[in-house]
Amino acid sequence: MEITQLILTNFKNYEKESFQFSSQINCLVGRNGMGKTNLLDAIYYLCMGKSYFVPNDRYLSLHGTDFFRIEGHFDREEKREKIVAKVIPKKKKELERNGVPYAKLSEHIGFLPVVIIIPDDTLLATEGSEARRRFLDNTISQLDPLYLKHLIQYQKVLRQRNAALKQMGESGRFQESLLEVYDLQLQMPGLYISEKREAFVEEFNPILAQVYRTISGGAETASCSYRSPLQKEPDLMELLRKHRDKDRILHRTTTGLHRDDLVFNLDEFPLKRFASQGQLKSFILSLKLAQYELIKKNKNQRPLLLLDDIFDKLDHHRVDHLLALLLDGDFGQVFITDTDQKRVSQMIESRDSSYREFLITKGKATAL
Ligand SMILES: Nc1ncnc2c1ncn2[C@@H]1O[C@H](COP(=O)(O)OP(=O)(O)OP(=O)(O)O)[C@@H](O)[C@H]1O
Numbered sequence: 001m002e003i004t005q006l007i008l009t010n011f012k013n014y015e016k017e018s019f020q021f022s023s024q025i026n027c028l029v030g031r032n033g034m035g036k037t038n039l040l041d042a043i044y045y046l047c048m049g050k051s052y053f054v055p056n057d058r059y060l061s062l063h064g065t066d067f068f069r070i071e072g073h074f075d076r077e078e079k080r081e082k083i084v085a086k087v088i089p090k091k092k093k094e095l096e097r098n099g100v101p102y103a104k105l106s107e108h109i110g111f112l113p114v115v116i117i118i119p120d121d122t123l124l125a126t127e128g129s130e131a132r133r134r135f136l137d138n139t140i141s142q143l144d145p146l147y148l149k150h151l152i153q154y155q156k157v158l159r160q161r162n163a164a165l166k167q168m169g170e171s172g173r174f175q176e177s178l179l180e181v182y183d184l185q186l187q188m189p190g191l192y193i194s195e196k197r198e199a200f201v202e203e204f205n206p207i208l209a210q211v212y213r214t215i216s217g218g219a220e221t222a223s224c225s226y227r228s229p230l231q232k233e234p235d236l237m238e239l240l241r242k243h244r245d246k247d248r249i250l251h252r253t254t255t256g257l258h259r260d261d262l263v264f265n266l267d268e269f270p271l272k273r274f275a276s277q278g279q280l281k282s283f284i285l286s287l288k289l290a291q292y293e294l295i296k297k298n299k300n301q302r303p304l305l306l307l308d309d310i311f312d313k314l315d316h317h318r319v320d321h322l323l324a325l326l327l328d329g330d331f332g333q334v335f336i337t338d339t340d341q342k343r344v345s346q347m348i349e350s351r352d353s354s355y356r357e358f359l360i361t362k363g364k365a366t367a368l
Pocket of ligand 1: 011012013014030031032033034035036037038039059060061062063309337339360
């Protein structure tokens with residue numbers, strides 16, 4: 001699967017620009033703040049129906065404008081696919097495939113698999129559990145439409161349950177029977193999500209260990225383990241029942257799948273506490289490349305790989321090692337941003353890969 005052409009209108013700092021891409025390596029070079037990451041984000045948007053960086057579409061249109069449009073032409077399973085994302089004020093955002101709008105955005109997820117790697121991904125290891133759940137959900141949703149359907153349902157009922165608890169707190173009238181109704185609605189999607197997360201971690205671990213071994217030279221074994229309140233009480237209804245008093249006091253749902261987490265380990269030690277900066281960076285890179293491998297294996301399709309500034313702060317040897325991995329490995333279309341114009345192009349030129357280079361300057365692109 002590959003994107004052949006991209007046309008941007010009012011997207012972030014691009015007023016009007018179009019790109020023709022190489023089917024293998026695309027390097028986006030330019031100084032800081034010119035729009036390299038914005039371009040990756042536009043491609044991500046076409047695949048996932050949202051920005052990787054900015055949750056609210058309102059902030060994505062060029063300053064001084066109130067709408068944007070992203071058009072991408074893809075080659076997928078020997079068919080041409082035109083995907084258009086349009087955000088217009090006071091209208092629901094629209095995502096179209098070959099001129100036909102999707103009824104639900106979620107129907108598109110997984111159609112164009114994608115993996116993005118950015119420097120801030122190290123926050124996955126150091127921040128709270130929400131980022132790790134997002135990683136889990138992002139990966140499994142691209143593989144299993146039913147997972148995404150159950151996830152949306154679980155989150156909807158959870159929001160309603162929390163709103164009811166808040167309202168009960170304000171009115172001072174606790175309605176246990178209403179909570180029972182919500183708990184019942186959480187049960188089926190909850191069970192499905194939990195089973196899928198557990199199965200994902202099992203399948204993911206050997207791939208993660210293998211990728212980390214390649215990147216780090218085999219010093220330690222990388223793994224992750226799934227933590228869920230359901231491991232102590234496998235019956236979700238019963239679990240929610242046991243936490244009802246706490247929920248009543250705190251006016252929110254204090255247990256459930258929205259409290260799940262992934263624990264990252266190097267050998268038997270938690271990454272968060274013991275890893276050096278280099279180990280942390282290698283782990284997170286491995287995590288994302290393992291995500292790529294797992295999606296590729298399950299979908300029998302190579303996802304797009306978007307690499308933002310991944311050479312930043314790495315010494316020359318590590319950059320060389322990483323580039324060798326990316327160029328010699330079984331990757332499909334890759335996009336790489338770099339502020340150092342010479343670094344990537346020199347190394348790619350020395351290999352036998354088809355590539356195209358773009359110089360990005362303030363929302364304008366010149367093919368080099
Ligand atoms: N809605 C918007 N309208 C206009 N400009 C925007 C908008 N959103 C972001 N920008 C601009 O885009 C620029 C950032 O672009 P981007 O993050 O793609 O830079 P970059 O080339 O990747 O830089 P770096 O090398 O520092 O990562 C900033 O100058 C920012 O002001």
